[in-house]
Amino acid sequence: MSALTKILIVLLSLFSIFLCGTVVTYVGTAKNYKQAFESAQTEIASLKQTSTSDKKQLEEKKREMQELSDKLTGEMSSLKIEKTKLEQDLDSVKRDKATLDEKVQTLAAAALKFEGTVSGMEGSLKETRAELDKARAEGVKLSKNLGDITASLEEKMVQIETLNAEKKRLLEDKAKLENQLAGKAPTPETTEPITPMPAESATKAIEPAASTTSTAIQGKITAIEGKLVTLSIGKADGIQKGMIFHVTRNDAFICDIKITEVDAEVSAGTLQLVQQQPQIGDIAATTW
Numbered sequence: 396m397s398a399l400t401k402i403l404i405v406l407l408s409l410f411s412i413f414l415c416g417t418v419v420t421y422v423g424t425a426k427n428y429k430q431a432f433e434s435a436q437t438e439i440a441s442l443k444q445t446s447t448s449d450k451k452q453l454e455e456k457k458r459e460m461q462e463l464s465d466k467l468t469g470e471m472s473s474l475k476i477e478k479t480k481l482e483q484d485l486d487s488v489k490r491d492k493a494t495l496d497e498k499v500q501t502l503a504a505a506a507l508k509f510e511g512t513v514s515g516m517e518g519s520l521k522e523t524r525a526e527l528d529k530a531r532a533e534g535v536k537l538s539k540n541l542g543d544i545t546a547s548l549e550e551k552m553v554q555i556e557t558l559n560a561e562k563k564r565l566l567e568d569k570a571k572l573e574n575q576l577a578g579k580a581p582t583p584e585t586t587e588p589i590t591p592m593p594a595e596s597a598t599k600a601i602e603p604a605a606s607t608t609s610t611a612i613q614g615k616i617t618a619i620e621g622k623l624v625t626l627s628i629g630k631a632d633g634i635q636k637g638m639i640f641h642v643t644r645n646d647a648f649i650c651d652i653k654i655t656e657v658d659a660e661v662s663a664g665t666l667q668l669v670q671q672q673p674q675i676g677d678i679a680a681t682t683w
Contacts, residue, residue, distance in 0.1 A: 535648055535668055613680040616673055622666045624652050626679055629660045640679040649673050
């Protein structure tokens, strides 16, 4: 057998082996290709359905976008119109502002002038108030002096009335003595004086008046309700209705209190000649 024949036999053997392997491989994989094809067809059908649904959704979105675009276009047109109107209003406001600025400057100048006038008036007002306070203080002082003079005058009037009564009694005694000296019998009308008042009674009538004016009664304010003031002294201290108390604080006159109600230990009265607001603890006395 020649070498060529041997080579051909070897080649045929290899070709046969290759062909057998190819056939076996084809037979083994043919079924997998069929299943893959069927699966691919199924996926394609599903993808077609999904694509159709997506197309519908896309068309719906396009329609919505078109509607939204139309709406936005309308709103933009409206906003442009409103912007134009606002710009016109802004121009009008700027003009008004310029006019108001001019008015403010004019008013500021007038205010400065008025402030100077007011400052001068305040100085005059302070001087007037000082004069008024001085006049009030003098008035209060004169009122106190008038009260003291009135009290002294009342005391003198009481003394004069007492002396007149004593004078009448003495005249009656004189007439009685003259009748006795003349030998006349006393009559019932002459035996009893018209105004019987012994000298001791006259002296007693004069002494209380003097003691009332000379003895100072002093107390403190314990309560204040509006114009009604309560004092810490009453009937036991010699307080009577109508008495005037002078209220002071650190030697400064505050006001007067006219007694309207009197109790055993306390009394109350109304405010008069108020210079300052009284406070609880202020001193109230009958003497200035």
